[in-house]
Amino acid sequence: xxxxxxxxxxxxxxxxxxxxxxxxxxxxxxxxxxxxxxxxxxxxxxxxxxxxxxxxxxxxxxxxxxxxxxxxxxxxxxxxxxxxxxxxxxxxxxxxxxxxxxxxxxxxxxxxxxxxxxxxxxxxxxxxxxxxxxxxxx
Amino acid sequence: xxxxxxxxxxxxxxxxxxxxxxxxxxxxxxxxxxxxxxxxxxxxxxxxxxxxxxxxxxxxxxxxxxxxxxxxxxxxxxxxxxxxxxxxxxxxxxxxxxxxxxxxxxxxxxxxxxxxxxxxxxxxxxxxxxxxxxxxxxxxxxxxxxxxxxxxxxxxxxxx
Numbered sequence: 001x002x003x004x005x006x007x008x009x010x011x012x013x014x015x016x017x018x019x020x021x022x023x024x025x026x027x028x029x030x031x032x033x034x035x036x037x038x039x040x041x042x043x044x045x046x047x048x049x050x051x052x053x054x055x056x057x058x059x060x061x062x063x064x065x066x067x068x069x070x071x072x073x074x075x076x077x078x079x080x081x082x083x084x085x086x087x088x089x090x091x092x093x094x095x096x097x098x099x100x101x102x103x104x105x106x107x108x109x110x111x112x113x114x115x116x117x118x119x120x121x122x123x124x125x126x127x128x129x130x131x132x133x134x135x136x137x138x
Numbered sequence: 139x140x141x142x143x144x145x146x147x148x149x150x151x152x153x154x155x156x157x158x159x160x161x162x163x164x165x166x167x168x169x170x171x172x173x174x175x176x177x178x179x180x181x182x183x184x185x186x187x188x189x190x191x192x193x194x195x196x197x198x199x200x201x202x203x204x205x206x207x208x209x210x211x212x213x214x215x216x217x218x219x220x221x222x223x224x225x226x227x228x229x230x231x232x233x234x235x236x237x238x239x240x241x242x243x244x245x246x247x248x249x250x251x252x253x254x255x256x257x258x259x260x261x262x263x264x265x266x267x268x269x270x271x272x273x274x275x276x277x278x279x280x281x282x283x284x285x286x287x288x289x290x291x292x293x294x295x296x297x298x
Binding site for chain 2: 087090091093094095096097098099100101102103104105106108109112
């Protein structure tokens with residue numbers, strides 16, 4: 001059901017791989033206010049600037065951020081195209097969840113009817129203790 | 139052949155509608171609602187979509203308006219995914235949605251239950267992030283501010 005494999009999903013995989021790292025998710029969060037220079041990101045994240053640059057390259061490769069040079073400064077910003085990937089991913093998430101939910105409803109219905117069958121079976125039969133008793137209790 | 143796909147063509151902007159999904163389940167509305175809420179821990183695909191992965195549990199805590207959807211696992215802090223704003227058994231359920239993030243980054247989910255032949259039609263609408271798309275024509279910047287809300291949600295959902 002969730003195997004509509006396509007280029008879009010491959011792209012989404014790339015996005016998730018990029019986001020699988022907590023530092024990269026922190027970078028995404030830090031970029032929310034707007035374009036930010038690498039140096040400032042490095043200061044905020046207490047990891048070395050080369051490490052920040054490396055993470056940024058991965059994020060950029062996944063289409064999640066883009067960069068622009070202003071003079072000598074290299075600014076990084078969130079890439080709006082991420083929206084399309086996000087939307088597709090959300091559709092996939094809800095479809096998976098709702099399919100599992102529908103199965104759970106089926107299971108609940110079955111449980112309910114099993115309970116009813118058992119209950120009616122019980123009411124039609126004398127209790128086991130009496131039947132297995134040694135008979136003649138006079 | 140001409141290609142008309144472009145991101146944010148000036149003046150119109152990318153229309154990003156609320157996300158709508160639906161499913162028909164083979165039960166009456168009350169049971170459908172109960173399974174959705176009481177048994178979310180059994181059906182939610184935690185392995186793929188959670189903060190802590192397959193070993194976590196999720197549930198509606200303090201059912202009713204104000205209930206929180208909480209993911210829990212031993213050895214880590216609980217993660218609140220959202221807070222219920224409508225709790226109408228057999229009718230509708232609405233909650234904010236911000237897995238792994240503060241409620242300031244919340245989008246909204248509305249689930250409605252309608253009787254149809256053979257069971258209940260369950261409609262889900264996920265919105266609150268599309269508005270940024272609508273504003274895109276005026277300000278590309280606001281669009282850029284918008285998608286991270288979703289991104290945050292799904293970033294947090296990717297099991298690390």
